[in-house]
Amino acid sequence: MQTALRTSLPETELASRANFAPHARVVREERPAQTIGLPLSISGLRKSFGDNEVLRGIDLHIPAGQFVAIVGKSGCGKSTLLRLIAGLDKIDSGSISFGDEVRTEDIRVMFQEPRLLPWARVLSNVEVGLGRDRASKDAHARAEKALTEVGLADKRDQWPSVLSGGQKQRVALGRALVSRPRVLAFDEPLGALDALTRISMQRLLERVWRDQGFTAILVTHDVAEAVALADRVLVIDEGRIAHDVVVNTARPRERGSAELAALEGSILSHLLSADDRT
Amino acid sequence: MSLIDSISFPRSFRLPRVDGLIQWIVPLAIIAIWQVASVTGFVPTRVLPAPSDVALAGWKLLLSGELVRNIWVSFWRASIGFLIGGSVGFAFGLANGLSQLSAKLTDTTLQMVRNVPHLALIPLVILWFGIDESAKLFLVALGVFFPIYLNTLHGIRTVDPQLIEMGRIYGMTDSELFRRVIFPGALPSIFVGIRFALGIMWLTLIVAETIAASSGLGYMAMQAREFMLIDVVVLSILIYALLGKLADSASRVLERATLSWHPAFQKR
Numbered sequence: 001m002q003t004a005l006r007t008s009l010p011e012t013e014l015a016s017r018a019n020f021a022p023h024a025r026v027v028r029e030e031r032p033a034q035t036i037g038l039p040l041s042i043s044g045l046r047k048s049f050g051d052n053e054v055l056r057g058i059d060l061h062i063p064a065g066q067f068v069a070i071v072g073k074s075g076c077g078k079s080t081l082l083r084l085i086a087g088l089d090k091i092d093s094g095s096i097s098f099g100d101e102v103r104t105e106d107i108r109v110m111f112q113e114p115r116l117l118p119w120a121r122v123l124s125n126v127e128v129g130l131g132r133d134r135a136s137k138d139a140h141a142r143a144e145k146a147l148t149e150v151g152l153a154d155k156r157d158q159w160p161s162v163l164s165g166g167q168k169q170r171v172a173l174g175r176a177l178v179s180r181p182r183v184l185a186f187d188e189p190l191g192a193l194d195a196l197t198r199i200s201m202q203r204l205l206e207r208v209w210r211d212q213g214f215t216a217i218l219v220t221h222d223v224a225e226a227v228a229l230a231d232r233v234l235v236i237d238e239g240r241i242a243h244d245v246v247v248n249t250a251r252p253r254e255r256g257s258a259e260l261a262a263l264e265g266s267i268l269s270h271l272l273s274a275d276d277r278t
Numbered sequence: 279m280s281l282i283d284s285i286s287f288p289r290s291f292r293l294p295r296v297d298g299l300i301q302w303i304v305p306l307a308i309i310a311i312w313q314v315a316s317v318t319g320f321v322p323t324r325v326l327p328a329p330s331d332v333a334l335a336g337w338k339l340l341l342s343g344e345l346v347r348n349i350w351v352s353f354w355r356a357s358i359g360f361l362i363g364g365s366v367g368f369a370f371g372l373a374n375g376l377s378q379l380s381a382k383l384t385d386t387t388l389q390m391v392r393n394v395p396h397l398a399l400i401p402l403v404i405l406w407f408g409i410d411e412s413a414k415l416f417l418v419a420l421g422v423f424f425p426i427y428l429n430t431l432h433g434i435r436t437v438d439p440q441l442i443e444m445g446r447i448y449g450m451t452d453s454e455l456f457r458r459v460i461f462p463g464a465l466p467s468i469f470v471g472i473r474f475a476l477g478i479m480w481l482t483l484i485v486a487e488t489i490a491a492s493s494g495l496g497y498m499a500m501q502a503r504e505f506m507l508i509d510v511v512v513l514s515i516l517i518y519a520l521l522g523k524l525a526d527s528a529s530r531v532l533e534r535a536t537l538s539w540h541p542a543f544q545k546r
């Protein structure tokens with residue numbers, strides 16, 4: 001509970017804490033220059049599974065460091081798009097290019113399930129995220145730093161089985177962050193969490209995104225979550241981008257504000273009208 | 279079978295010391311009742327000798343060195359046979375769990391051999407190996423092979439594919455993936471195989487020693503029967519029970535040490 005509360009503190013208070021916490025300052029100073037987000041260009045992207053054409057030509061440009069949310073009905077192809085971006089599936093035709101040469105450590109995915117190794121302690125699970133750097137001397141220190149960022153430093157020697165759902169997901173976030181990725185893809189990472197844990201996780205996601213500046217791509221079925229977190233919401237319908245909505249609301253955003261609610265309403269009506277058509 | 283097996287026992291195993299003695303109440307009570315029944319003449323000693331007579335027979339055999347020698351011979355045969363059969367079974371389990379080609383090539387054959395009761399091979403084995411050590415080792419190894427093979431294969435096949443995908447995404451090489459994901463994931467199932475195999479190991483060895491041997495516990499029991507030494511026969515049977523329990527306890531200790539991450543093995 002203690003740790004959950006910590007992440008829900010307002011940004012200003014987090015920032016002032018950071019000035020006193022030596023850990024947090026070290027994180028800021030040591031951040032290598034390369035951990036800026038990567039831009040992403042997708043053109044003519046298609047993907048079929050058997051006779052089922054899931055993506056029917058996606059053209060999209062995401063500037064570096066943008067937070068993009070992808071929403072749509074289930075089966076619309078949003079998760080497929082994410083898996084293609086993350087390189088988990090093969091592209092049928094079209095292309096996805098990042099503005100720079102990418103290493104595998106530059107692109108990380110977080111799933112709905114935490115996918116932690118049950119037989120590894122929390123800290124070792126985070127170390128898995130270092131990829132090829134796992135064997136390096138500072139692996140421990142880097143994993144601990146990532147664990148501190150997600151507020152679970154005190155759980156480093158626990159088995160995953162004793163953690164709550166929200167804590168497991170934070171360990172998974174720490175594992176995704178530890179290699180300082182330049183693109184972070186989220187596949188409904190908060191889908192299985194209860195409402196309160198969800199909100200504190202959303203704040204945590206927003207905070208690490210602002211701190212680290214990676215390009216974030218969030219697939220979600222929760223439109224409220226999409227407008228609360230993203231700079232831009234893409235509505236996908238029948239394998240195409242049906243709407244591209246920019247969210248200009250200043251951060252930190254106030255949950256449930258009229259502005260966000262109106263935006264959420266209009267996006268929902270897009271989704272529902274698409275539903276009526278079929 | 280695997281889940282129930284691996285979950286039900288550690289609860290009793292992690293109980294405090296006093297509770298640890300509970301499991302011995304029933305065996306000790308049985309021995310006490312048996313002693314009383316023998317002493318009062320309710321059970322004739324020709325049918326079943328009193329526990330005290332059995333203990334006395336054990337003491338005599340211990341002094342003559344015969345008991346220790348026979349236990350040692352049987353223990354040695356069991357261990358070597360288990361090691362051989364277990365390693366081969368483990369190796370095939372790994373190969374067939376990890377490689378489709380290997381599974382296609384060998385699994386059908388192994389399943390056919392599995393369905394032949396291995397003790398039915400005793401006449402053939404005696405013709406091949408005589409009543410030599412190798413005959414017993416061959417039978418034990420064959421008996422131990424299948425539970426270990428099947429459970430290793432099952433364990434590897436049922437490792438969570440989401441974890442394997444995660445491992446690949448995070449850039450694990452094949453050997454790392456095996457070491458950090460597949461093998462630990464298959465371990466609970468492998469232990470179930472080991473515990474089944476330990477039971478089969480004793481069974482096979484005793485049958486083989488009773489039929490064709492010139493030393494060992496099974497041989498000792500057969501000799502005793504020839505000379506109507508019923509106390510020695512009963513002694514041998516009790517020793518089988520104790521050795522079986524010992525082997526099972528050893529595998530439990532090993533299991534607890536390596537599966538401490540498993541919720542079923544955590545102290546609460």
